[in-house]
Amino acid sequence: MANTFLVQRAEASDIPALGELLDSVFRPQLVPGQGMPKEFPHLICAENAHNIYFVSDNGRPVSMVAVLIQETVFQGVTMPVVSIGSVCTRRAYEGRGISSQILDQVIRDLKADEIPLMLVSGTRGLYRRIHCVPVGKMYEVEWSADAAVAATSEVAAGQELFRVCEIPGEQKGAVSKRLAAIYRAEAYRFRRTDEQMEQLLDALWFQRDGHDQRLFTIEQGTNTVAYAVAYEDKDRPGIVTVMEWAGSRTAFLMSATPILKAFGATKLVWHVHVDDCEMRAKLRTMGITATTMSLQGTVRALDVPRLFSYLQPILRERFGGEVKAVETDGKWRVQSPLPTMEFTDIEDIVRWLFDHEENCLRIPFVHTDDLNFI
Numbered sequence: 001m002a003n004t005f006l007v008q009r010a011e012a013s014d015i016p017a018l019g020e021l022l023d024s025v026f027r028p029q030l031v032p033g034q035g036m037p038k039e040f041p042h043l044i045c046a047e048n049a050h051n052i053y054f055v056s057d058n059g060r061p062v063s064m065v066a067v068l069i070q071e072t073v074f075q076g077v078t079m080p081v082v083s084i085g086s087v088c089t090r091r092a093y094e095g096r097g098i099s100s101q102i103l104d105q106v107i108r109d110l111k112a113d114e115i116p117l118m119l120v121s122g123t124r125g126l127y128r129r130i131h132c133v134p135v136g137k138m139y140e141v142e143w144s145a146d147a148a149v150a151a152t153s154e155v156a157a158g159q160e161l162f163r164v165c166e167i168p169g170e171q172k173g174a175v176s177k178r179l180a181a182i183y184r185a186e187a188y189r190f191r192r193t194d195e196q197m198e199q200l201l202d203a204l205w206f207q208r209d210g211h212d213q214r215l216f217t218i219e220q221g222t223n224t225v226a227y228a229v230a231y232e233d234k235d236r237p238g239i240v241t242v243m244e245w246a247g248s249r250t251a252f253l254m255s256a257t258p259i260l261k262a263f264g265a266t267k268l269v270w271h272v273h274v275d276d277c278e279m280r281a282k283l284r285t286m287g288i289t290a291t292t293m294s295l296q297g298t299v300r301a302l303d304v305p306r307l308f309s310y311l312q313p314i315l316r317e318r319f320g321g322e323v324k325a326v327e328t329d330g331k332w333r334v335q336s337p338l339p340t341m342e343f344t345d346i347e348d349i350v351r352w353l354f355d356h357e358e359n360c361l362r363i364p365f366v367h368t369d370d371l372n373f374i
Protein backbone atom coordinates (compact mmCIF):
# COMPACT_ATOMS: atom_id res chain seq x y z
CA MET A 1 0.00 0.00 0.00
CA ALA A 2 1.08 3.55 -0.64
CA ASN A 3 2.07 5.81 2.26
CA THR A 4 -0.90 8.07 1.80
CA PHE A 5 -4.22 6.32 1.92
CA LEU A 6 -7.54 7.08 0.34
CA VAL A 7 -9.86 7.87 3.24
CA GLN A 8 -13.48 7.21 2.31
CA ARG A 9 -16.76 8.01 4.05
CA ALA A 10 -18.94 4.93 4.19
CA GLU A 11 -22.24 4.27 2.47
CA ALA A 12 -24.97 1.98 3.75
CA SER A 13 -23.65 -0.86 1.57
CA ASP A 14 -20.25 -0.70 3.37
CA ILE A 15 -21.71 -1.42 6.83
CA PRO A 16 -21.47 -5.25 6.77
CA ALA A 17 -17.77 -5.19 5.77
CA LEU A 18 -17.03 -2.51 8.42
CA GLY A 19 -18.85 -4.60 11.05
CA GLU A 20 -16.66 -7.54 10.09
CA LEU A 21 -13.50 -5.40 10.43
CA LEU A 22 -14.60 -4.14 13.86
CA ASP A 23 -15.33 -7.60 15.20
CA SER A 24 -12.13 -9.06 13.81
CA VAL A 25 -10.19 -6.48 15.90
CA PHE A 26 -12.36 -5.99 19.01
CA ARG A 27 -14.41 -9.20 19.32
CA PRO A 28 -12.34 -11.91 17.57
CA GLN A 29 -14.07 -14.62 19.62
CA LEU A 30 -17.45 -13.80 18.05
CA VAL A 31 -18.99 -14.54 14.65
CA PRO A 32 -17.97 -11.49 12.55
CA GLY A 33 -20.76 -8.89 12.45
CA GLN A 34 -22.49 -10.25 15.58
CA GLY A 35 -20.56 -8.17 18.15
CA MET A 36 -19.84 -4.44 17.81
CA PRO A 37 -22.58 -3.63 15.25
CA LYS A 38 -25.14 -5.05 17.69
CA GLU A 39 -23.60 -3.33 20.70
CA PHE A 40 -23.49 0.03 18.88
CA PRO A 41 -26.44 -0.04 16.46
CA HIS A 42 -26.73 3.79 16.54
CA LEU A 43 -23.08 4.09 15.44
CA ILE A 44 -22.59 1.18 13.02
CA CYS A 45 -25.74 1.53 10.96
CA ALA A 46 -26.95 2.69 7.56
CA GLU A 47 -28.22 6.01 9.03
CA ASN A 48 -24.78 6.85 10.45
CA ALA A 49 -22.78 5.39 7.52
CA HIS A 50 -21.68 8.83 6.31
CA ASN A 51 -19.96 9.36 9.69
CA ILE A 52 -17.81 6.25 9.38
CA TYR A 53 -14.41 6.83 7.81
CA PHE A 54 -12.31 4.00 6.45
CA VAL A 55 -9.36 2.93 4.31
CA SER A 56 -9.52 -0.13 2.02
CA ASP A 57 -6.90 -2.34 0.43
CA ASN A 58 -7.97 -4.38 -2.59
CA GLY A 59 -11.61 -3.56 -1.88
CA ARG A 60 -11.48 -4.74 1.76
CA PRO A 61 -11.66 -2.23 4.67
CA VAL A 62 -8.44 -2.40 6.73
CA SER A 63 -8.84 0.57 9.09
CA MET A 64 -11.75 2.69 10.34
CA VAL A 65 -12.91 5.44 12.70
CA ALA A 66 -16.58 5.91 13.66
CA VAL A 67 -17.98 9.31 14.55
CA LEU A 68 -21.18 10.19 16.41
CA ILE A 69 -22.42 13.76 16.52
CA GLN A 70 -24.25 14.40 19.78
CA GLU A 71 -25.23 17.30 22.04
CA THR A 72 -24.15 17.86 25.61
CA VAL A 73 -26.12 19.78 28.21
CA PHE A 74 -24.38 21.35 31.19
CA GLN A 75 -24.96 24.46 33.31
CA GLY A 76 -27.73 25.54 30.97
CA VAL A 77 -25.48 25.33 27.91
CA THR A 78 -26.30 22.98 25.02
CA MET A 79 -23.25 22.29 22.90
CA PRO A 80 -22.70 19.92 19.98
CA VAL A 81 -19.79 17.53 20.38
CA VAL A 82 -18.49 14.69 18.32
CA SER A 83 -17.67 11.37 19.92
CA ILE A 84 -14.96 9.24 18.34
CA GLY A 85 -14.85 5.49 18.78
CA SER A 86 -14.37 2.13 17.06
CA VAL A 87 -10.85 3.19 16.02
CA CYS A 88 -9.10 0.11 14.61
CA THR A 89 -6.63 -1.18 12.04
CA ARG A 90 -6.11 -4.78 10.97
CA ARG A 91 -2.97 -6.23 12.56
CA ALA A 92 -1.12 -6.57 9.23
CA TYR A 93 -1.60 -2.85 8.50
CA GLU A 94 -0.70 -1.36 11.91
CA GLY A 95 2.00 1.24 12.47
CA ARG A 96 1.83 2.73 8.95
CA GLY A 97 0.00 5.86 10.06
CA ILE A 98 -3.39 4.80 8.65
CA SER A 99 -5.41 5.60 11.81
CA SER A 100 -3.55 8.90 12.17
CA GLN A 101 -4.43 9.84 8.62
CA ILE A 102 -8.11 8.92 9.05
CA LEU A 103 -8.27 10.97 12.27
CA ASP A 104 -6.71 13.98 10.49
CA GLN A 105 -9.45 13.74 7.86
CA VAL A 106 -12.15 13.44 10.55
CA ILE A 107 -10.81 16.56 12.29
CA ARG A 108 -10.73 18.54 9.03
CA ASP A 109 -14.33 17.59 8.21
CA LEU A 110 -15.70 18.25 11.70
CA LYS A 111 -14.02 21.65 11.85
CA ALA A 112 -15.73 22.45 8.57
CA ASP A 113 -19.00 21.28 10.12
CA GLU A 114 -18.45 23.83 12.94
CA ILE A 115 -18.41 21.27 15.77
CA PRO A 116 -16.45 22.90 18.63
CA LEU A 117 -15.28 19.88 20.62
CA MET A 118 -14.32 16.25 20.11
CA LEU A 119 -14.55 13.48 22.74
CA VAL A 120 -12.30 10.49 22.19
CA SER A 121 -12.76 7.12 23.87
CA GLY A 122 -9.07 6.62 24.64
CA THR A 123 -5.90 8.20 26.00
CA ARG A 124 -3.17 6.57 23.87
CA GLY A 125 -0.36 8.26 21.97
CA LEU A 126 -2.35 8.12 18.76
CA TYR A 127 -4.79 10.61 20.32
CA ARG A 128 -2.28 12.67 22.30
CA ARG A 129 -0.40 13.39 19.06
CA ILE A 130 -3.53 15.01 17.64
CA HIS A 131 -3.85 17.30 20.69
CA CYS A 132 -6.36 15.31 22.77
CA VAL A 133 -6.01 15.72 26.56
CA PRO A 134 -7.66 14.15 29.59
CA VAL A 135 -9.68 16.79 31.45
CA GLY A 136 -12.14 17.29 34.25
CA LYS A 137 -12.65 15.32 37.36
CA MET A 138 -15.03 12.69 38.66
CA TYR A 139 -15.22 10.53 41.75
CA GLU A 140 -15.10 6.76 41.81
CA VAL A 141 -16.88 5.19 44.75
CA GLU A 142 -16.32 1.62 45.87
CA TRP A 143 -18.78 0.24 48.39
CA SER A 144 -18.47 -3.22 49.89
CA ALA A 145 -21.64 -5.26 50.46
CA ASP A 146 -21.00 -5.25 54.24
CA ALA A 147 -20.54 -1.47 54.39
CA ALA A 148 -23.68 -0.94 52.27
CA VAL A 149 -25.76 -3.12 54.58
CA ALA A 150 -24.35 -1.40 57.70
CA ALA A 151 -24.99 2.09 56.29
CA THR A 152 -28.51 1.49 55.02
CA SER A 153 -30.05 -1.15 57.31
CA GLU A 154 -31.10 1.36 59.97
CA VAL A 155 -33.11 3.35 57.45
CA ALA A 156 -34.32 0.18 55.71
CA ALA A 157 -35.51 -1.32 59.00
CA GLY A 158 -37.80 1.64 59.73
CA GLN A 159 -40.01 1.18 56.69
CA GLU A 160 -39.68 0.01 53.16
CA LEU A 161 -38.94 3.35 51.54
CA PHE A 162 -37.72 2.09 48.19
CA ARG A 163 -38.35 -1.01 46.11
CA VAL A 164 -35.67 -2.16 43.67
CA CYS A 165 -36.99 -3.95 40.57
CA GLU A 166 -34.82 -5.80 38.09
CA ILE A 167 -36.30 -5.20 34.64
CA PRO A 168 -36.23 -8.24 32.38
CA GLY A 169 -35.01 -7.74 28.80
CA GLU A 170 -38.44 -7.84 27.19
CA GLN A 171 -39.69 -5.02 29.48
CA LYS A 172 -36.87 -2.56 28.84
CA GLY A 173 -38.82 -0.83 26.10
CA ALA A 174 -41.79 -0.31 28.41
CA VAL A 175 -39.77 1.62 31.03
CA SER A 176 -37.39 3.50 28.75
CA LYS A 177 -39.59 6.62 28.42
CA ARG A 178 -39.82 6.97 32.21
CA LEU A 179 -36.09 6.49 32.59
CA ALA A 180 -35.33 8.98 29.81
CA ALA A 181 -37.21 11.64 31.80
CA ILE A 182 -35.11 10.84 34.90
CA TYR A 183 -31.91 11.01 32.82
CA ARG A 184 -32.93 14.38 31.35
CA ALA A 185 -33.34 15.85 34.85
CA GLU A 186 -29.61 15.31 35.46
CA ALA A 187 -27.56 18.51 35.24
CA TYR A 188 -24.52 17.23 33.27
CA ARG A 189 -25.35 14.85 30.49
CA PHE A 190 -25.86 14.17 26.80
CA ARG A 191 -29.07 15.23 25.12
CA ARG A 192 -31.13 12.06 24.80
CA THR A 193 -34.55 11.43 23.29
CA ASP A 194 -36.97 8.71 24.44
CA GLU A 195 -36.11 6.73 21.29
CA GLN A 196 -32.36 6.96 21.96
CA MET A 197 -32.91 5.81 25.53
CA GLU A 198 -34.75 2.75 24.29
CA GLN A 199 -32.03 2.00 21.75
CA LEU A 200 -29.21 2.45 24.29
CA LEU A 201 -30.89 0.26 26.89
CA ASP A 202 -31.53 -2.40 24.34
CA ALA A 203 -28.18 -2.45 22.69
CA LEU A 204 -25.17 -0.71 24.01
CA TRP A 205 -24.30 -2.95 26.90
CA PHE A 206 -27.02 -5.53 27.24
CA GLN A 207 -25.69 -7.46 24.29
CA ARG A 208 -22.04 -7.30 25.25
CA ASP A 209 -20.37 -10.66 25.40
CA GLY A 210 -18.94 -11.57 28.82
CA HIS A 211 -20.77 -8.74 30.58
CA ASP A 212 -23.71 -9.66 32.78
CA GLN A 213 -25.50 -6.35 32.29
CA ARG A 214 -28.78 -5.59 34.06
CA LEU A 215 -31.25 -2.77 34.51
CA PHE A 216 -32.75 -1.87 37.89
CA THR A 217 -35.44 0.69 38.60
CA ILE A 218 -35.96 2.09 42.08
CA GLU A 219 -39.57 2.74 43.02
CA GLN A 220 -41.02 4.89 45.77
CA GLY A 221 -44.75 4.36 46.17
CA THR A 222 -46.08 4.40 42.63
CA ASN A 223 -43.20 6.45 41.18
CA THR A 224 -39.91 5.42 39.60
CA VAL A 225 -37.42 7.75 41.30
CA ALA A 226 -34.06 6.41 40.11
CA TYR A 227 -32.46 3.70 37.99
CA ALA A 228 -29.12 1.94 37.58
CA VAL A 229 -27.58 0.05 34.66
CA ALA A 230 -25.03 -2.27 36.26
CA TYR A 231 -22.77 -5.06 35.04
CA GLU A 232 -20.46 -7.73 36.32
CA ASP A 233 -17.51 -8.42 34.03
CA LYS A 234 -16.66 -12.11 33.89
CA ASP A 235 -12.99 -11.17 34.35
CA ARG A 236 -13.76 -9.34 37.62
CA PRO A 237 -16.24 -11.60 39.43
CA GLY A 238 -17.84 -10.15 42.56
CA ILE A 239 -17.47 -6.53 41.41
CA VAL A 240 -20.54 -4.81 40.01
CA THR A 241 -19.90 -1.60 38.10
CA VAL A 242 -22.68 0.90 37.54
CA MET A 243 -22.50 2.00 33.92
CA GLU A 244 -25.16 4.67 34.32
CA TRP A 245 -27.40 5.85 37.13
CA ALA A 246 -29.72 8.80 37.54
CA GLY A 247 -32.44 10.12 39.82
CA SER A 248 -32.85 10.33 43.59
CA ARG A 249 -29.46 10.05 45.32
CA THR A 250 -31.01 8.53 48.45
CA ALA A 251 -32.89 5.94 46.39
CA PHE A 252 -29.73 5.03 44.48
CA LEU A 253 -27.72 4.54 47.69
CA MET A 254 -30.51 2.47 49.22
CA SER A 255 -30.51 0.21 46.14
CA ALA A 256 -26.88 -0.87 46.58
CA THR A 257 -27.64 -3.91 48.73
CA PRO A 258 -30.50 -5.30 46.57
CA ILE A 259 -28.39 -4.79 43.42
CA LEU A 260 -25.39 -6.57 44.93
CA LYS A 261 -27.68 -9.39 46.13
CA ALA A 262 -29.15 -9.76 42.61
CA PHE A 263 -25.64 -10.42 41.26
CA GLY A 264 -24.42 -12.30 44.35
CA ALA A 265 -21.53 -9.80 44.37
CA THR A 266 -19.48 -8.16 47.12
CA LYS A 267 -18.56 -4.72 45.80
CA LEU A 268 -20.41 -1.93 44.00
CA VAL A 269 -18.45 0.66 41.98
CA TRP A 270 -19.97 3.83 40.58
CA HIS A 271 -18.98 7.29 39.41
CA VAL A 272 -20.13 10.65 40.70
CA HIS A 273 -19.95 13.98 38.88
CA VAL A 274 -17.67 16.52 40.50
CA ASP A 275 -20.54 19.00 40.92
CA ASP A 276 -22.98 16.48 42.37
CA CYS A 277 -23.04 18.21 45.76
CA GLU A 278 -25.99 16.20 47.01
CA MET A 279 -24.39 12.80 46.38
CA ARG A 280 -21.04 14.01 47.73
CA ALA A 281 -22.69 15.29 50.92
CA LYS A 282 -24.43 11.94 51.38
CA LEU A 283 -21.17 10.06 50.84
CA ARG A 284 -19.47 12.23 53.47
CA THR A 285 -22.32 11.79 55.96
CA MET A 286 -22.22 8.02 55.49
CA GLY A 287 -18.42 7.94 55.80
CA ILE A 288 -17.95 6.59 52.25
CA THR A 289 -14.64 7.58 50.66
CA ALA A 290 -14.16 8.22 46.95
CA THR A 291 -11.10 8.50 44.75
CA THR A 292 -10.75 11.23 42.13
CA MET A 293 -9.86 10.75 38.48
CA SER A 294 -10.08 12.52 35.10
CA LEU A 295 -13.19 12.02 33.02
CA GLN A 296 -13.17 9.02 30.68
CA GLY A 297 -11.12 9.36 27.50
CA THR A 298 -9.71 12.60 26.12
CA VAL A 299 -10.99 15.87 24.69
CA ARG A 300 -9.82 18.03 21.77
CA ALA A 301 -10.90 21.53 20.81
CA LEU A 302 -11.80 21.63 17.11
CA ASP A 303 -12.89 25.26 16.87
CA VAL A 304 -11.68 27.39 19.79
CA PRO A 305 -13.60 30.65 19.04
CA ARG A 306 -16.80 28.63 18.57
CA LEU A 307 -16.13 26.74 21.82
CA PHE A 308 -15.83 30.09 23.62
CA SER A 309 -19.01 31.27 22.03
CA TYR A 310 -20.94 28.20 23.29
CA LEU A 311 -19.46 28.67 26.77
CA GLN A 312 -20.16 32.43 26.74
CA PRO A 313 -23.01 32.37 29.35
CA ILE A 314 -20.68 30.65 31.84
CA LEU A 315 -17.60 32.73 30.90
CA ARG A 316 -19.53 35.99 30.97
CA GLU A 317 -20.73 35.29 34.49
CA ARG A 318 -17.22 34.44 35.68
CA PHE A 319 -15.44 37.37 33.97
CA GLY A 320 -18.16 40.01 34.09
CA GLY A 321 -18.19 40.57 30.32
CA GLU A 322 -17.46 39.04 26.95
CA VAL A 323 -14.60 36.51 26.76
CA LYS A 324 -13.06 35.84 23.33
CA ALA A 325 -10.24 33.62 22.08
CA VAL A 326 -8.21 35.07 19.21
CA GLU A 327 -5.36 33.35 17.37
CA THR A 328 -2.39 35.47 16.30
CA ASP A 329 1.16 34.40 15.43
CA GLY A 330 0.40 30.78 16.35
CA LYS A 331 -0.67 31.78 19.87
CA TRP A 332 -4.09 32.01 21.45
CA ARG A 333 -4.98 35.17 23.33
CA VAL A 334 -8.01 35.18 25.61
CA GLN A 335 -9.47 38.68 25.84
CA SER A 336 -11.89 39.59 28.61
CA PRO A 337 -12.52 42.43 31.09
CA LEU A 338 -9.52 40.97 32.96
CA PRO A 339 -5.91 41.16 31.67
CA THR A 340 -5.37 39.20 28.42
CA MET A 341 -4.13 35.65 28.85
CA GLU A 342 -1.89 33.83 26.39
CA PHE A 343 -1.82 30.11 25.53
CA THR A 344 0.65 28.35 23.25
CA ASP A 345 -1.51 25.39 22.30
CA ILE A 346 -5.10 24.17 22.26
CA GLU A 347 -4.37 21.52 24.90
CA ASP A 348 -3.63 24.30 27.39
CA ILE A 349 -6.85 26.11 26.53
CA VAL A 350 -8.95 22.97 27.00
CA ARG A 351 -7.21 22.25 30.32
CA TRP A 352 -7.70 25.85 31.47
CA LEU A 353 -11.42 25.68 30.73
CA PHE A 354 -12.31 22.26 32.11
CA ASP A 355 -9.57 21.08 34.45
CA HIS A 356 -9.72 21.22 38.22
CA GLU A 357 -6.10 22.19 38.86
CA GLU A 358 -5.16 25.54 40.39
CA ASN A 359 -5.63 28.50 37.98
CA CYS A 360 -8.11 26.51 35.85
CA LEU A 361 -11.72 27.60 35.41
CA ARG A 362 -13.12 24.21 36.46
CA ILE A 363 -16.14 24.51 34.18
CA PRO A 364 -18.00 21.35 35.14
CA PHE A 365 -17.97 19.27 31.99
CA VAL A 366 -20.66 16.81 30.94
CA HIS A 367 -20.60 13.53 32.87
CA THR A 368 -19.20 11.43 30.02
CA ASP A 369 -19.33 8.22 32.02
CA ASP A 370 -22.67 6.95 30.75
CA LEU A 371 -24.38 4.94 28.02
CA ASN A 372 -23.80 7.62 25.36
CA PHE A 373 -20.01 7.45 25.60
CA ILE A 374 -18.74 5.39 22.65
Ligand SMILES: CC(C)(COP(=O)(O)OP(=O)(O)OC[C@H]1O[C@@H](n2cnc3c(N)ncnc32)[C@H](O)[C@@H]1OP(=O)(O)O)[C@@H](O)C(=O)NCCC(=O)NCCS
Residues within 6 Å of the ligand: 025, 063, 087, 088, 089, 090, 093, 094, 095, 096, 097, 098, 099, 100, 101, 121, 122, 123, 124, 125, 126, 127, 129
Ligand atom coordinates in the same frame (compact mmCIF):
# COMPACT_ATOMS: atom_id res chain seq x y z
C1 LIG B 1 -4.56 1.56 17.98
C2 LIG B 1 -4.67 1.31 16.48
C3 LIG B 1 -6.03 1.76 16.01
C4 LIG B 1 -3.59 2.10 15.76
O1 LIG B 1 -3.77 1.95 14.33
P1 LIG B 1 -2.59 2.29 13.31
O2 LIG B 1 -3.17 2.40 11.95
O3 LIG B 1 -1.50 1.35 13.54
O4 LIG B 1 -2.19 3.76 13.80
P2 LIG B 1 -0.98 4.68 13.35
O5 LIG B 1 -0.02 3.88 12.51
O6 LIG B 1 -1.56 5.90 12.74
O7 LIG B 1 -0.32 5.11 14.73
C5 LIG B 1 -0.45 4.27 15.82
C6 LIG B 1 0.79 3.64 16.31
O8 LIG B 1 1.90 3.67 15.43
C7 LIG B 1 3.03 4.28 16.08
N1 LIG B 1 3.13 5.64 15.51
C8 LIG B 1 2.55 6.08 14.41
N2 LIG B 1 2.90 7.35 14.13
C9 LIG B 1 3.72 7.73 15.09
C10 LIG B 1 4.43 8.95 15.37
N3 LIG B 1 4.33 10.01 14.55
N4 LIG B 1 5.20 9.03 16.46
C11 LIG B 1 5.29 7.97 17.29
N5 LIG B 1 4.64 6.81 17.08
C12 LIG B 1 3.87 6.66 15.99
C13 LIG B 1 2.68 4.20 17.54
O9 LIG B 1 2.99 2.95 18.10
C14 LIG B 1 1.20 4.37 17.54
O10 LIG B 1 0.44 3.83 18.63
P3 LIG B 1 0.25 4.54 20.05
O11 LIG B 1 -1.16 5.03 20.19
O12 LIG B 1 0.52 3.43 20.98
O13 LIG B 1 1.25 5.67 20.17
C15 LIG B 1 -4.46 -0.22 16.13
O14 LIG B 1 -3.25 -0.62 16.72
C16 LIG B 1 -5.58 -1.11 16.65
O15 LIG B 1 -6.55 -1.37 15.94
N6 LIG B 1 -5.47 -1.59 17.90
C17 LIG B 1 -6.48 -2.48 18.49
C18 LIG B 1 -7.79 -1.74 18.77
C19 LIG B 1 -7.61 -0.54 19.67
O16 LIG B 1 -7.01 -0.65 20.72
N7 LIG B 1 -8.16 0.62 19.27
C20 LIG B 1 -8.07 1.85 20.01
C21 LIG B 1 -9.19 1.95 20.97
S1 LIG B 1 -9.00 3.38 22.02
